[in-house]
Amino acid sequence: MNLPMLAADTTTPKSTLKANIIARALELGFDLIGFAPILGEKEDAVLRYPAFLKWLAQGYHAEMGYLAREPSKRGNPRLVLPQAQTAIVVGVSYDTLAVPMTILTDPSRGRIARYAWGADYHDVITPRLRKLGEFVGRESRAYVDTGPVLERAWAEQAGLGFVGKNTCLIHRTRGSYFFLGVIFVGEAIYDPLPLTIPKSQKALCGCGGCTRCLTSCPTQAFVSPYVLNANRCISYLTIELKGTIPHEMRPLMGNWLFGCDVCQDICPYVRRYSTPSAEKSFYPVDVDRAAPKLLDILSWDRPTFNARFKNTPLLRAKRRGILRNACVAAGNWGHPAALPALMQLLNDDEVLIHEHAQWAIERIKSQE
Ligand code: B12
Structure with a gap:
C-alpha cells in the first residue's frame, strides 16, 4: 500500500478529522496528501505568488493568456471561496515504468510524455477529488489544473515535497511523476505552522548543487x-x-x-x-x-x-x-x-x- 505523505502531529485536536480524511484519500486512490493553512487576507496566502507575478511580467507564460487573467485569485483562494481555511493537496502517481527507452527514443516514432500514456488525468482525478471534498463536509472547491490555483506552490506548502530547479514538485522518496490536485475547504484542518519562507530559500529545495x-x-x-x-x-x-x-x-x-x-x-x-503507480488507467x-x-x-x-x-x-x-x-x-x-x-x-x-x-x-x- 502507498503511504500518505504526512508530517502531521497526531496529538492535535484536529487529528481525528485529519486521520479520517487521510484514510478516505487512500481509499480513493491518492498516493500523497498534505494540508496547508490559508491565512492571508490579501495575496500573500501563497508564498510563491511573487515569483509567479515576476514570471508573468517576463512573458514566460507565452500564449497561455488564461494564466495572466485575474492573477490575484492565484495568490488568494479566498477570492474564490471566501470561507477557505485549508488547502488539501493530493498527489497521484503516473510512474508507469512500462516502455523501454530504445522504443521511446527511436526517431521513427513520435514520443509521448509519460503523463499522457493512459487515461486523461482530469477524468480520473476530478471525481475522486470532489468525493474527498464532499467527505470533508462543508462547501469546497476542487481543482486539477482547472482553476486559478498555483498547485505546485500549494503542494510545497502542504509538505508534499519541494519545488525543484526544473519547477516540478518533487517528493523526497517518490520523485516527481505525480499529478497534483487541490481542494480548498472551509474547515481548519492544519497544525499551526510558521508561514514564512526561510531566508535561504534553498533550504526548502532538495536539489543541492545538481543542475x-x-x-x-x-x-x-x-x-x-x-x-x-x-x-x-x-x-x-x-x-x-x-x-x-x-x-x-x-x-x-x-x-x-x-x-x-x-x-x-x-x-x-x-x-x-x-x-510503479497503482493507478492502472495511467498505463499504456x-x-x-x-x-x-x-x-x-x-x-x-x-x-x-x-x-x-x-x-x-x-x-x-x-x-x-x-x-x-x-x-x-x-x-x-x-x-x-x-x-x-x-x-x-x-x-x-x-x-x-x-x-x-x-x-x-x-x-x-x-x-x-
Ligand atoms: C501552465 C502549466 C504548464 C506550462 C508551464 C509550466 C511551468 N513550469 O510554469 C507548460 C505547458 C510548459 C507545462 C509543462 C508541464 N507540466 Co504543467 N501545468 C501548468 C499549470 C496549468 C500552471 C503552472 C503555473 O502556474 N506556472 C507558473 C509558474 C511560475 O509556476 P510553477 O510552475 O508553480 O513554478 C513555481 C516555481 O517556479 C517556484 N519558484 C519560483 N522561484 C523559486 C525559487 C526557489 C528557490 C524555489 C524553491 C521555488 C521557486 O514558484 C513558482 C510558483 O508556484 C499547472 C496546474 C496548476 N494550475 O498549477 C500544471 C502542472 C504544473 N503541470 C504538470 C505537469 C505534469 C507538466 C509536465 C510534466 C507535462 C509534460 N510531461 O509535458 C510539464 C513539465 C514542464 C516543467 N518543467 O514545468 C503538473 C506538475 C506536477 C508536479 N509533480 O510538479 C501540474 C501541477 C498539473 C497537475 N495538476 O498535476 N505546464
Whole structure:
C-alpha cells in the first residue's frame, strides 16, 4: 500500500478529522496528501505568488493568456471561496515504468510524455477529488489544473515535497511523476505552522548543487533554476501552442510528439525512487500508445485520430496539433521513408499541417 505523505502531529485536536480524511484519500486512490493553512487576507496566502507575478511580467507564460487573467485569485483562494481555511493537496502517481527507452527514443516514432500514456488525468482525478471534498463536509472547491490555483506552490506548502530547479514538485522518496490536485475547504484542518519562507530559500529545495535538468533541456528552456520560459519548452510547443512552431525550435525537438519528460527523466530523485503507480488507467495499452510510429500518425484522418486517442490528454491538441508535431518529428528523423506521407499532407485541409509538412520535406531532402 502507498503511504500518505504526512508530517502531521497526531496529538492535535484536529487529528481525528485529519486521520479520517487521510484514510478516505487512500481509499480513493491518492498516493500523497498534505494540508496547508490559508491565512492571508490579501495575496500573500501563497508564498510563491511573487515569483509567479515576476514570471508573468517576463512573458514566460507565452500564449497561455488564461494564466495572466485575474492573477490575484492565484495568490488568494479566498477570492474564490471566501470561507477557505485549508488547502488539501493530493498527489497521484503516473510512474508507469512500462516502455523501454530504445522504443521511446527511436526517431521513427513520435514520443509521448509519460503523463499522457493512459487515461486523461482530469477524468480520473476530478471525481475522486470532489468525493474527498464532499467527505470533508462543508462547501469546497476542487481543482486539477482547472482553476486559478498555483498547485505546485500549494503542494510545497502542504509538505508534499519541494519545488525543484526544473519547477516540478518533487517528493523526497517518490520523485516527481505525480499529478497534483487541490481542494480548498472551509474547515481548519492544519497544525499551526510558521508561514514564512526561510531566508535561504534553498533550504526548502532538495536539489543541492545538481543542475542536470537545466543542462539537459533540449531547448534550453530554463532561464535560471526554478524559472521555465514556456516559449521554449517542448511541452508548451507540442501541447499548448496552437499555431506555427517557431522554425528555430523545430530541430531541437527531436521525436517529441506530445509533452516532454527530459527534465524529470534526468532527475536523480526520479531515477532513484521510481515506484510503479497503482493507478492502472495511467498505463499504456501497448508501446505504440507511448510512442506511435510516425508513418502511422502521418496517415491518420480525423476519425482515426479521435478513435485512437479517445479519453486521453492527446485529444486536447487535436489532430491538427498532433500531425503538426509529427511533421516536425519526421523532419528530425530525416528518413526518406517519410516523404510519401508528408507529400500527401501537402493536400490536407489544415493549412497548419501543410506548412510543417513542407518544412519536414525540405529538411529530409537537404540531408539526403
Ligand atoms: C501552465 C502549466 C504548464 C506550462 C508551464 C509550466 C511551468 N513550469 O510554469 C507548460 C505547458 C510548459 C507545462 C509543462 C508541464 N507540466 Co504543467 N501545468 C501548468 C499549470 C496549468 C500552471 C503552472 C503555473 O502556474 N506556472 C507558473 C509558474 C511560475 O509556476 P510553477 O510552475 O508553480 O513554478 C513555481 C516555481 O517556479 C517556484 N519558484 C519560483 N522561484 C523559486 C525559487 C526557489 C528557490 C524555489 C524553491 C521555488 C521557486 O514558484 C513558482 C510558483 O508556484 C499547472 C496546474 C496548476 N494550475 O498549477 C500544471 C502542472 C504544473 N503541470 C504538470 C505537469 C505534469 C507538466 C509536465 C510534466 C507535462 C509534460 N510531461 O509535458 C510539464 C513539465 C514542464 C516543467 N518543467 O514545468 C503538473 C506538475 C506536477 C508536479 N509533480 O510538479 C501540474 C501541477 C498539473 C497537475 N495538476 O498535476 N505546464
